[in-house]
Amino acid sequence: MRIVVLAGSVAMLAACQQPAETPEQANARIASESAAAKTAIDSLNNQFAMNLSAGNADALMAAYTDNPVLMPPNGPAAKGRDAVKTTFTEVLFPLKPELKLTAEAVTANGDLAVERGIYTLTMTPPGAPAPVTETGKYLVHWHRVGGKWLIADDIWNSDQPAPGIPPRM
């Protein structure tokens, strides 16, 4: 009896001390978590585009972490919630942006996720004769806080050639 008990206990201890998951289990878990994150992020992106068009800064800011970094092309990074909000209200809203985001790949592990996607952005700057549309790509670092995915870092750039020398890498 004692031998049986001891063997059983050792087996259970061994099970506890093994890594939480095999590499195959980890891959399966990450695939599942990534798919779930993409579903959530697709929905959040649609809300984001609507809030951007509507010029709703408070609703947009609900998408961000406590310390987000927004990295627009051809300008400085906006670091922190105040700077991000100002970028929306002073730089972007006046351009009457209409944004479409398409996530191409989302990779999640626990509360960390990375989204790669493409965007179409139509802007009508004050005084411009007609709207201008550009396409580009983006990468977003998401952080899940209290079960909600929030944007920690957001960077994008245009597919369209820029005038000037040197050609921008």
Added chain:
Amino acid sequence: MRIVVLAGSVAMLAACQQPAETPEQANARIASESAAAKTAIDSLNNQFAMNLSAGNADALMAAYTDNPVLMPPNGPAAKGRDAVKTTFTEVLFPLKPELKLTAEAVTANGDLAVERGIYTLTMTPPGAPAPVTETGKYLVHWHRVGGKWLIADDIWNSDQPAPGIPPRM
């Protein structure tokens, strides 16, 4: 005796079935993993800059996953190893790039990491009278494979204003 054995077994099972870590433990683990990833990535970034200056495409490609995406500003994304390599050999090497990468924040969870940083890039396009230096920011999605951090997605953009209307977001 049986009761003691049963109680011990239940306690051990319960320990096994608890979540692997508390939120506090997860935060501590992620902070530790992120610090270790940053140390590795700082070193990889230095190697990357040296290989870029040297025009060593094979060494550069050793930094990438099997299916990387390189997203340069003002041009299309390069998807896959062949396209990334061609971007280096045909677009970047002729500009005699001198690159300095500075990681500002690395967040890692297991084999997934995100790096945010700033760069200084000096280029001398063929026929240009003098080198041109630009500064900008970047976001990289890293994936650890077989214990080695590899670049999965890489995007950057310039801080310098671009000529033309509309102002690029």
